[in-house]
Amino acid sequence: MIIWGWTEKLLGSIITNLTCTNCGKSGLVSYTFQRFFTIFFIPTIPLGKRGTLGCPSCGTAFLPENFNQTVTHKTPWWGFSGLILFGSLIALGIGVGIVESQNTSSYIQDPQANDIVVLKVKDDSKDMYPYIKLKSVDGDKITYYQSKYSYSRERDTLKEARNAKVGTELDEEVHEMSKDEFKKLNISVIERP
Numbered sequence: 283m284i285i286w287g288w289t290e291k292l293l294g295s296i297i298t299n300l301t302c303t304n305c306g307k308s309g310l311v312s313y314t315f316q317r318f319f320t321i322f323f324i325p326t327i328p329l330g331k332r333g334t335l336g337c338p339s340c341g342t343a344f345l346p347e348n349f350n351q352t353v354t355h356k357t358p359w360w361g362f363s364g365l366i367l368f369g370s371l372i373a374l375g376i377g378v379g380i381v382e383s384q385n386t387s388s389y390i391q392d393p394q395a396n397d398i399v400v401l402k403v404k405d406d407s408k409d410m411y412p413y414i415k416l417k418s419v420d421g422d423k424i425t426y427y428q429s430k431y432s433y434s435r436e437r438d439t440l441k442e443a444r445n446a447k448v449g450t451e452l453d454e455e456v457h458e459m460s461k462d463e464f465k466k467l468n469i470s471v472i473e474r475p
């Protein structure tokens with residue numbers, strides 16, 4: 283779940299030479315606020331700015347329009363930190379995905395005992411991910427265990443498969459296939475311990 287929302291931050295303040303219309307003292311302070319779109323409470327996308335003028339002597343607040351005062355503060359770098367952070371995470375995820383699929387295509391050509399092979403199957407037009415665990419690879423013959431359960435997300439399947447035991451998560455029956463049959467499986471990912 284992504285937690286998102288808005289926040290408003292003070293970008294900065296400067297003392298002006300404007301005079302307070304309430305108490306007559308000069309030196310109104312101009313404040314610049316900016317709204318940010320936040321993801322997980324991190325300011326991610328800078329939105330509009332607004333300014334106010336305040337009198338430090340009497341505490342009156344004014345809208346800058348009344349004094350023709352312009353907003354002077356720039357959006358700081360951290361206003362984009364969420365974009366930078368989430369951009370990096372997405373790039374990292376894509377990188378990991380590329381490495382995984384490269385590994386998988388080389389593992390398919392050369393299966394080994396203990397490989398976790400996640401399969402992608404259609405179940406009521408929904409994708410499901412069962413897995414098999416290779417028991418032995420001997421010449422052209424592969425023996426393997428089948429998972430008892432499958433999940434609708436690949437990562438849930440992998441999480442279970444990493445610690446799966448024969449008799450609990452894996453069915454006890456040993457199945458057999460050739461390397462050609464193995465290559466024809468609809469393989470989603472292979473993890474080699």
Ligand SMILES: [Zn+2]
Binds near residue numbers: 303304305337341342
């Ligand atoms: Zn004042």
